[in-house]
Amino acid sequence: MVVLAASITTTSGKPLLSRQFKDLSKDRVMELLSNFQNLVSTISSDHTFVEDRHVRYVYKPFDEFYIILITNRQSNIIQDLATLNLFSQTINSFVTNCDEYEIYDNAFEILSSFDEIICMGYKENLNSTQVSTFLSMESHTEKIQEIIERNKEMEATEERKRRAKEIARKEQDRKNGIISPEGLMGESGSHFASSNDPNVRNAYNSYYGHSQAAAKAQSVYTNKEYTSNYAQYDTYKSNLGKPTNTMRGGNQSASGNISSTTSASTRFVLDGSKAQYFQFEDVKPENKGILLSVNETINASFNRDGSIQSSELKGVFEVRVNDSELADLLIKLDDSVNVKDRTFQFKSHPNIDKNQFLNEKLISLKDKTKNFPHNDQSLGVLRWRKVGKADDTSLVPIELSTWVTPNSSGDSFDVTIEFEINQDLQGVKVENLGFIIPVPTRSATINEDNNDFNATILEINDEVGIVIKIGSPLESNQTGSVSLTVPGDMEDALFPIDACFTIKDCSISGINVDSVTKRDNTTETYTYDLIRNITTDEYNIM
CATH class of the missing domain: 2.60.40.1170 (Mu homology domain, subdomain B)
Structure with missing residues (x-):
């Protein structure tokens, strides 16, 4: 058998889809379909094929449409009918309501199924299940590549976060007057001024010893300023990585960290890990x-x-x-x-x-x-x-957003963090919710006018920043927010804002x-x- 074309038309003769498997022009196919409409109107409805001088039409009516195979006159009619039946089964898998718009919407899938059934005018040895399998075939290599790309994107995101935090920390150190080792090496004057080498210091002082009075005064000021900053940096560096002791009812001033009042029944592990600021000590159940x-x-x-x-x-x-x-x-x-x-x-x-x-x-x-x-x-x-x-909320128990507004003074920001429990989670209780803003300032304050969940500043730590604890647990479908004023002159230094929480009896x-x-x-x-x-x-x- 040789199939010249497969088409779908309306019973009134309007062509909807057609796939040619031999060298036929569009005008020729339109002419053949027009001849079919003239022939089918003059024969009994019991027939399933009709012939003219050059081709044979094997067709099958369904609702208000015809599925038509155009073959040569020498084609095996039995094989043509089997092929037509396979076409009908595949079309039914894509079309349910049988209207023109649905056929147009699924045109690509229908024509692709035609190509799977007929190759170069000859039927492939397939059934409807195999056609569906071939059309839905997925590439294992493509899936592996997508997973690799996602992993690369996640690694790049983590690296970007790390670098952003490092830049924010250096910027905050600069504002607080803490000189980094790079800064000390980059400025020759400060490097020599803070050096403990007596030969270097003597040479530095002897240079200014023969200078004018203004230069000598500048030398003394510079020497004191950078020596003080260098000592401050040494103190800061020696405290990095050490556990921060939380004092009940008092402040910790030895290392410059401020700790708010903490309940005697609350035991938090403050070892530099952000998540452990909000989670109780792990007790084996x-x-x-x-x-x-x-x-x-x-x-x-x-x-x-x-x-x-x-x-x-x-x-x-x-x-x-x-x-x-x-x-x-x-x-x-x-x-x-x-x-x-x-x-x-x-x-x-x-x-x-x-x-x-x-x-x-x-x-x-x-x-x-x-x-x-x-x-x-x-x-x-x-x-x-x-x-x-992207924008899929099925894996997100709590949805977060922020509003950052500069104050009129220009030296601080009003930061509002909004949080809402995912509506798909019913009957859950969110506990130990908290936030960390990576700004180690000492003058951040909570706005009590917008504090429905008893938010408090748990600690302001040089390593992680402002640690905010939400005192009340969140129930299903609850929405809340916490507002605070944070000193600063650059909005990007407030981010990324980290969040931690726990949910029990839920998966x-x-x-x-x-x-x-x-x-x-x-x-x-x-x-x-x-x-x-x-x-x-x-x-x-x-």
């Missing part, structure tokens, strides 16, 4: 036999207007067993968990039966003769990761446990405890 943990970490970057630059979710499912009689367990995940969702990139431990996990949502050991470790240590059995698209991925049973007897269930937490790693406003 009690294990009554079987303890299951779902721990998820969120990374997200927001623009200042609230739009999302990037978002990423990482999660791990851990098992802790402290009794050998409970080690032969079988974990059944909840039916709502879609383990075949490729966007989450689920990856099971090598010792876990992967086929059983994907097909039955069961977590069990691959070697059925062995049991889970029962040394009361956490064992990660499942990991997952998902990268959100973005929806991972949940249905039951825990004995491996060899699934009717015998085990009692277990389940902990689900969401924390942050890099969650900021750029």
Whole structure:
């Protein structure tokens, strides 16, 4: 058989789509379709083909349209009808309402399916399932390349953040009169003035010893100023990396850090890590036999207007067993968990039966003769990761935005940070919410007129900046803000603003446990405890 063209027309003769598989001009195809309309109007509706002097039309009506194959007269009519039936099946997979607009909207897919079925006028040995598979074929190489590009973008973003923080720190040091080693080496006068080498100092003083009185006065002033700054830098450098002691009810003035009053019942770990300013000391939860943990970490970057630059979710499912009689367990995940969702990139431990996990949502050991470790240590059995698209809020528990307004004096800014719980999260409570503004100023103040959530300045630290703690937890669908006045003359020095928080009894991925049973007897269930937490790693406003 030789198929010259495949077309879709209306019953009134209006051509909608046509694909030519031989050397036919558009005018010739239009002429053939016009002849078909004249021929089909004079024959019985029971026929499925019609012929003229040169070609044969094999057609099939559906609703108000015709699917037409134009073949030569010597073509095998049986094969033509089978080909027409395959065309009809593929078109039905793209068109549901059978109107002209839907056919036009899916024209590219329909014509692509025509090309899969017919090659150079001859039918390929395919069925409708294979045609659908070929049309939806995805490139594994392209996916790998997209993942590599995303990783490069994330690495570049992290490097840009690091450099921006370094530039902001140097700028703040310059404003505070702290001279960096580069600055000391860059200015020969200050370098020599602050040098402890007696030969250098004697040569420096002897030069000004024969100068005029004004030059001598300048020499004394310069020598004192830079010697003082150099000593200040040495003090600052010696304090870097040391833990900051938090004093209850008082201020810490020895190193220039200010610590606000902290409740006696609150124990924060102040070791330079931003996240630990808002999270309590890690206490190992009690294990009554079987303890299951779902721990998820969120990374997200927001623009200042609230739009999302990037978002990423990482999660791990851990098992802790402290009794050998409970080690032969079988974990059944909840039916709502879609383990075949490729966007989450689920990856099971090598010792876990992967086929059983994907097909039955069961977590069990691959070697059925062995049991889970029962040394009361956490064992990660499942990991997952998902990268959100731009402006995708599905991975973002709290949406952030900022408003920065310069004061009339020109030496400070009014900064308002808005936060809102994602509407898709119902029944959650956000705890330990806080923000860090990378400006180590000593005169930042909270605007009490816009302080519905009891925000306080926990500390102003030279290493990280202004640490703000939100005192009240956030409930579902709540919106809040915190406003403060920050001294400064450059808006970009206020960013990036980092955020930290924790959410308990919740999972973005929806991972949940249905039951825990004995491996060899699934009717015998085990009692277990389940902990689900969401924390942050890099969650900021750029």
